[in-house]
Amino acid sequence: MTDISSASQPSATSAAGGTPPAAPRRGRVRSQSRWWSAWMFLAPALLLFIYFKFVPMGEGIRMSFQDVSPFLGNSWVGWDNYTTVLTNARFHQAVWNTLVLGAGQSIGAVVIGFILALLLEGPSRTLWFVRTAVFLPVVTASAVVGEIWRIIYFPSPDGFMNKLIGLVGIDPIRYLEDTSVALYAVMTVGIWSSAPYYMVIFLAGLAGVDRSLYEAAAIDGARLRHRIINVTIPALRPAIMIVSILAAVRALRIFTDVWVLTGGGPAGSTQVWMTQIYTQGFERNNLGVASAASILLLIASVLLTVVAVYFTRNKEGA
Amino acid sequence: MESGTETSKHSSKAYKTTAIALGALMSSTFAVQAQDALEVWSRSGPQAAATYEAVFAAFTEKTGIPVEYLTALQFDTQLQARVAARDLPDVLIYDQSSMAAYATSGWIVPIEPETLAGYEEVSDISWDSVKMANGSTYGVPFSQHAQITFVRKDWREKLGFDVPKTHDDLIALATAFATGDPDGNGVDGDTFGMAVPGTTSRGFFAWWMFSYLAQQGASYVEGGDGKYEVTINNPAGVKAVEWLYDAFCKDPNLAQPGAMTNASATPFFAEGQAGIYQTGPYAITSFTDKIGAENLEIILAPAGSAGSTTLTERTSIYFGATSTLPDEQKALAEFLISQEGQTLGMTAPGQPVVRLPVNTNLVAADIYEDPRFITVAKQLEMSELMPSDIDFTAARLEIAETFQTLFSQCNDDIVPQLDRLAGRISEELEAVNALK
Numbered sequence: 001m002t003d004i005s006s007a008s009q010p011s012a013t014s015a016a017g018g019t020p021p022a023a024p025r026r027g028r029v030r031s032q033s034r035w036w037s038a039w040m041f042l043a044p045a046l047l048l049f050i051y052f053k054f055v056p057m058g059e060g061i062r063m064s065f066q067d068v069s070p071f072l073g074n075s076w077v078g079w080d081n082y083t084t085v086l087t088n089a090r091f092h093q094a095v096w097n098t099l100v101l102g103a104g105q106s107i108g109a110v111v112i113g114f115i116l117a118l119l120l121e122g123p124s125r126t127l128w129f130v131r132t133a134v135f136l137p138v139v140t141a142s143a144v145v146g147e148i149w150r151i152i153y154f155p156s157p158d159g160f161m162n163k164l165i166g167l168v169g170i171d172p173i174r175y176l177e178d179t180s181v182a183l184y185a186v187m188t189v190g191i192w193s194s195a196p197y198y199m200v201i202f203l204a205g206l207a208g209v210d211r212s213l214y215e216a217a218a219i220d221g222a223r224l225r226h227r228i229i230n231v232t233i234p235a236l237r238p239a240i241m242i243v244s245i246l247a248a249v250r251a252l253r254i255f256t257d258v259w260v261l262t263g264g265g266p267a268g269s270t271q272v273w274m275t276q277i278y279t280q281g282f283e284r285n286n287l288g289v290a291s292a293a294s295i296l297l298l299i300a301s302v303l304l305t306v307v308a309v310y311f312t313r314n315k316e317g318a
Numbered sequence: 319m320e321s322g323t324e325t326s327k328h329s330s331k332a333y334k335t336t337a338i339a340l341g342a343l344m345s346s347t348f349a350v351q352a353q354d355a356l357e358v359w360s361r362s363g364p365q366a367a368a369t370y371e372a373v374f375a376a377f378t379e380k381t382g383i384p385v386e387y388l389t390a391l392q393f394d395t396q397l398q399a400r401v402a403a404r405d406l407p408d409v410l411i412y413d414q415s416s417m418a419a420y421a422t423s424g425w426i427v428p429i430e431p432e433t434l435a436g437y438e439e440v441s442d443i444s445w446d447s448v449k450m451a452n453g454s455t456y457g458v459p460f461s462q463h464a465q466i467t468f469v470r471k472d473w474r475e476k477l478g479f480d481v482p483k484t485h486d487d488l489i490a491l492a493t494a495f496a497t498g499d500p501d502g503n504g505v506d507g508d509t510f511g512m513a514v515p516g517t518t519s520r521g522f523f524a525w526w527m528f529s530y531l532a533q534q535g536a537s538y539v540e541g542g543d544g545k546y547e548v549t550i551n552n553p554a555g556v557k558a559v560e561w562l563y564d565a566f567c568k569d570p571n572l573a574q575p576g577a578m579t580n581a582s583a584t585p586f587f588a589e590g591q592a593g594i595y596q597t598g599p600y601a602i603t604s605f606t607d608k609i610g611a612e613n614l615e616i617i618l619a620p621a622g623s624a625g626s627t628t629l630t631e632r633t634s635i636y637f638g639a640t641s642t643l644p645d646e647q648k649a650l651a652e653f654l655i656s657q658e659g660q661t662l663g664m665t666a667p668g669q670p671v672v673r674l675p676v677n678t679n680l681v682a683a684d685i686y687e688d689p690r691f692i693t694v695a696k697q698l699e700m701s702e703l704m705p706s707d708i709d710f711t712a713a714r715l716e717i718a719e720t721f722q723t724l725f726s727q728c729n730d731d732i733v734p735q736l737d738r739l740a741g742r743i744s745e746e747l748e749a750v751n752a753l754k
Contacts, residue, residue, distance in 0.1 A: 069423055069424070070401050070402060070404055071401070071404070071423060071424030071425055071639060072423065072424045150576075154575065154576065155575035155576050156508070156575045158508065159575075174575065174576075176576065176579045177575070177576055177577075177578055177579060177726055178726075179723075179726055179727055182579075261579075262579045263517060263518065263519055263579060263581070264518070265517075265518055265578060265579050265719075265722055265726070266578040266579055266722055266723070266726035266727075267578075267719075267722055267723035267726050267727055268719065268723070279715075281398070282394050282395045282398055283394065283519075283520065283521075283711075283715060284711065284712055284715065285398075285419065285423070285711070287398070
């Protein structure tokens, strides 16, 4: 305890000045012990990380170059697994679906999250209640969300959603059945369940926007539209960046929503990268191929993050 | 100095505490291992699990061998984790269709059936089903049945139909269910003809379709003894698939909405939305509870041009390769195929885990005291197994995915799709060296 407090406030000891000659010696002892004490404090977390994250990751990289068969012995196959993934038509379809789903879901969720934040910003008690209600999908388990939406999407004419659209004279839609609609139905669920999360980040950002800017804009005669474009959005730039990165990385890893709603069907129309990995690994028992696909996903996520960070830095610099 | 000894004392005390804690942890781990409990897995819902528990309790009482039982609904995923840890359950009770995949991966070990007590009480056809292409046996038969056809008797009688005997009768009845008002709620067309499990998970759709194809003389592959040729795109195959295509793609659609993505079709029949369902007799208990015995009809499959054949499903017992308890494994298998074990599997509270006994000394209808099982047993005699002496998993997944595509897109693309499917099945068979 004393170590930490004195380390973080080195001036405090000299200011107290109780025993001036002892102070430098004690300071030296502390600085010597500090390098390992820091590691000691980090050790529990580090050990857990190494054991549960880095070792499996290394293992995954090794397996991606092997024909995995724990009981007959793994054999090295070089880049074969990667070739299989990159030449497999199912993975091609999965990449396309992941990109469409990822882009649509990210943009949709960020835009709707932003609109929700604008609508629900404020200290009023009713707003607090509405905000909590809107946030509920985020804290609901995605498996449960999927099951609920399966009921909402029930494809017969007396299904919930079909009844609603029937009120305005639209014919029943087979949301999860129709190969041309299923991906968008999944996307809607994704937007519904993640937009409130981004709303909270935007709300935090909005709280930091200088009120006087709005007042100045209002005096200059700016309309609501102008205020949003010229004041709110520039002020929220850091939040928008964070939210966009989060949304994109999340979209790449999408699994549960798809798995619960459609299992990748019908006819592979909602098959995404992660569901392909699952199918390869656990249904077809091709752990090597599944590992290679996972590593490719890891690389894609890292690249995406690096690119996003690069652009944020540039923007901040400018 | 003093403070130094104080610290070292302190730390040695801490070490001691840690050591004791660690020791306690380790000894408790060893204690579990030292018990020599036989770890047994099955893929069962809560009701069937209750039955298994009763069976194992009787086994433990008889032999003194404790059983640690786990039901894994995500069987394959959970098993993969144990494979990665190279620590498999001692005994696995699972679908016959998985045996070849497990055997070729080295997860389960060969069995010498003749050395098991009660060997001769199990039918030859059952023992044949657990043989691999190379002739060695990797499983012990435990339960068998064929898919049977459930019909809502009250609905059928209300609309004035006879028990369907042919495919034409079946389609006529399903159409009436889909367009009429069999449940008498005053609304036409809010019920569905057939409950169809169109999911591709585990290639389930391929299993369901197998029966309707076989009834018209069509099949995915034909052959035996480890070598098969693809027959799905031959004239009989095309004709049978066209028949099914009409049921899914013509107006009215005879399957329940969402048939191609529902994880399970069972609720649609159990909750009075669909009137016909082809599935295993394991559903009898829950359907009787939900619909009522008087409204539930179990019939032989309506015949197509080639008869009333349906899919045989089998459950077998496998021995995990890492087990250190070979005698106990054997003892459990012997108990499970004995008259006592089989009877318990049918009658213990829960859901029967032995649907029809593999033990030839037992008659299911007598044990269940239920004449409906005469039909179930009769259907078994008119049933066929999908290839189980080779690893057919990948081919099965391809089949399910192709038909899900065909019946959800409904774009009249039958022949080209079947040709493509035939090519893919050939590739998968070639990969496991099983192409004739």
